[in-house]
Amino acid sequence: MTNDLTSSNAQPFVALESTVITHGLPYPQNLTLANDMEAAVRAHGAEPRTIGIVQGELIAGLSSEQLAYLASAAQAPEQHNLHKVSRRDLPIAVARRWNGGTTVATTMWIAHRHGISVFATGGIGGVHRGDGADVSADLQELAQTPVIVVCAGAKAILNLPATLEYLETFGVSVVGWGTDEFPAFYSHQSGLPVDVCCQAASEVAAIWRAKQALGLPGGLLVTVPAPKEEEIPAAEIEPVIQQAVAEAAEQGLRSAQVTPFLLSRVAQLTGEHSLRANLALLKNNATVAAQIAVALGAD
Ligand code: PSU
Ligand code: MN
Numbered sequence: 001m002t003n004d005l006t007s008s009n010a011q012p013f014v015a016l017e018s019t020v021i022t023h024g025l026p027y028p029q030n031l032t033l034a035n036d037m038e039a040a041v042r043a044h045g046a047e048p049r050t051i052g053i054v055q056g057e058l059i060a061g062l063s064s065e066q067l068a069y070l071a072s073a074a075q076a077p078e079q080h081n082l083h084k085v086s087r088r089d090l091p092i093a094v095a096r097r098w099n100g101g102t103t104v105a106t107t108m109w110i111a112h113r114h115g116i117s118v119f120a121t122g123g124i125g126g127v128h129r130g131d132g133a134d135v136s137a138d139l140q141e142l143a144q145t146p147v148i149v150v151c152a153g154a155k156a157i158l159n160l161p162a163t164l165e166y167l168e169t170f171g172v173s174v175v176g177w178g179t180d181e182f183p184a185f186y187s188h189q190s191g192l193p194v195d196v197c198c199q200a201a202s203e204v205a206a207i208w209r210a211k212q213a214l215g216l217p218g219g220l221l222v223t224v225p226a227p228k229e230e231e232i233p234a235a236e237i238e239p240v241i242q243q244a245v246a247e248a249a250e251q252g253l254r255s256a257q258v259t260p261f262l263l264s265r266v267a268q269l270t271g272e273h274s275l276r277a278n279l280a281l282l283k284n285n286a287t288v289a290a291q292i293a294v295a296l297g298a299d
Contacts, residue, residue: 011046011047011297012045012046012047012118012290012293012294012296012297013046013047013048013049013114013115013116013118013293014041014046014047014048014049014116014118014119014120014286014289014290014293015049015050015051015060015107015108015110015111015114015116015118015119015120015147016034016037016038016041016048016049016050016051016107016119016120016121016286017050017051017101017102017103017104017107017119017121018034018050018051018052018053018062018070018100018101018102018107019084019085019101019102019103019104019107020033020101020121020122020282021033021034021050021052021067021070021071021074021101022052022070022071022073022074022077022082022084022100022101023074023077023084023101023260023263024101024122024260024263025275025278025279026267026275027071027072027074027075028071028072029275029279030071030074031067031068031071031072033279033282033283034050034067034071035064035067036279036283037050037120037282037283037286038050038286040283040286040287040290041120041286041287041289041290042290043287043290044286044287044290044291044294045290045291045294046118046289046290046293046294048286049061049111049114049116050062050067051102051106051107051110051111052066052067052070052100052101052102053085053093053098053099053100053101053102054066054069054070054099055097055098055099056093056094056095056096056097056098057094058090058094058110060110060111060113060114060116069099070082070099070101073099074101080099081096081097081098081099082098082099082100082101083098083099083100083101084100084101084103084256084260085098085100085101085102085103085106086103086105086106086136086137086138086256087103087105087106087109087137087140087141088137089106089256090106090109103125103136103137103138104119104121104124104125104136104138104141104149104151105125105136105137105138105140105141106141107119107121108138108141108142108145108147108149108219109141109145111147112145112146112147116147117146117147117148117208117293117296118147118148118150118289118292118293118296119147119148119149119150119289120150120151120282120285120286120288120289120290121149121150121151121282121285122151122152122185122278122281122282122285123151123152123153123154123155123185124136124138124139124142124149124151124153124154124221125137125138125139125154125158125259126138126139126154126158126159126160126162126163126166127139127158127159127162127163127166128157128158128159128258129157129158129159129245130245130249132159132162134254134255134258135166136259139163139166139167139170139172140170141219142167142170142172142218142219142221143167143170143171143172143217143218143219144217144218145218145219146211146212146217146218146219147219148204148208148219148220148222148289148292149219149220149221149222150177150222150224150285150288150289150292151221151222151223151224151285152183152185152223152224152225152226152281152284152285153182153183153184153185153190153223154184154185155184155185155186155241155262155263155266156184156185156186156187156190156234156237156238156241157241157244157245157259157262157263157266160182160184160190160192161192164182164192167221170218171216171217171218172218172219172220172221173195173196173207173211173220173221174194174195174196174221174223175194175195175196175197175198175204175207175220175221175222175223176194176196176197176198176223177198177222177223177224177225177288178197178198178199178224178225179194179197179223179225180193180194180197181193181194182194182223183223183224183225183226184234185226185281186226186231186232186237186274186277186278186281187226187231187232187233187234187237188225188226188231189233189234190234194223198222200295201288201291201292201294201295202295202298204220204222204292204295205292205295205296205298207220208220208296209296222288222289222292224281224284224285224288226277226280226281226284227280227281227284229280230276230277230280230281231277232270232273232274232277237266237270237274240266240269240270241262241266243265243269244261244262244265244266244269245262247261247265248261248262248265
C-alpha cells in the first residue's frame with residue numbers, strides 16, 4: 001500500500017469513496033465532483049483522502065492523475081479492467097491487478113487500516129426491496145469497522161425500514177444531522193426515525209468517543225439531509241423508483257449489478273434534477289465530515 005498515514009499525525013483526515021466516481025455518476029461530472037469534494041474537505045480544515053484501487057494497489061489518497069484516470073475509465077470499464085470493488089472482491093482485485101472504485105464497505109475497511117476514522121459518501125447500500133437476501137456488504141462493514149460514515153441516508157431504491165432494522169440488530173447507532181428523521185437521499189422524508197439528533201460536530205464527536213470508551217465495535221452512521229434547494233420530494237421520486245426496480249427484476253439483474261443499474265436508471269428518468277441534487281448533497285456531506293474530523297482532533 002502506498003501513502004501510508006500515521007495515526008499520530010495531528011491533521012484530521014476525511015476518507016472519500018470512489019464507486020460513486022466509477023459506477024455512480026457520468027463522466028465528466030464524476031471527476032468534477034471528486035475534485036469538488038476534496039476542495040470542500042480542505043475548505044473546512046481537514047485533509048481529503050480519496051480511496052480507490054489502481055492496478056491492484058489499494059490507495060488511500062489517490063493522486064489527481066489517478067483520480068482523473070479512474071473517472072475517465074468509467075466510460076469504458078471493460079477496456080480498463082475497471083470494477084466496482086466491495087469486500088468480497090478485494091482479494092480478487094489485488095491478485096488480478098484490477099482498477100477499482102471502492103464501495104462504502106471497502107472504503108471503510110481501507111480507511112481504518114490507514115488510521116482514518118471519518119468518511120463522507122452519498123448514500124450507503126442496504127437491504128434491497130423485493131429480494132430481501134440482497135443485503136449490501138456496507139451494512140456488515142458498519143457493524144464491524146470503526147469509521148464514522150457521513151451520508152444522506154440511503155436511497156429509497158432500498159427497503160429503508162429493513163435497512164434500519166439491520167443496523168439496529170448489529171448495533172450501529174444512526175445520527176440525524178439537525179433532523180429527527182432518517183433522510184432518503186434526494187428526499188428529506190422517509191417516515192423513519194433516527195436514534196439521536198445532533199446539531200453540531202462536537203455532539204457527534206462526543207458519541208464517537210463514548211463508543212470507543214465503551215469498547216463497542218463498528219461504525220457510526222451520520223445522516224445529513226440534502227441541501228433544501230435541491231431536495232426532491234418523496235412523492236415525486238417514488239414512481240420513478242418503482243419503475244426502475246421493476247425493470248431490474250424484469251432484466252433478471254443480480255448481486256453487484258443491481259445498485260449501479262438502479263442508480264443510473266433513476267438518474268436517467270429524473271434527468272438533470274437528480275444529478276444536481278446528487279452533486280449538491282455529496283459536497284455538503286464532505287463539509288459535514290470535515291467538521292466532524294476537526295471536532296474529533298480537538299480533544
Ligand atoms: N447508493 C448511492 N450511490 C452510490 C452507491 C450507493 O446512492 O454510489 C454505491 C456506494 O459505493 C455503495 C454501493 O457502497 O453503491 C453499494 O452497492 P451494493 O448495493 O452492491 O453493496
Ligand atoms: Mn447487493
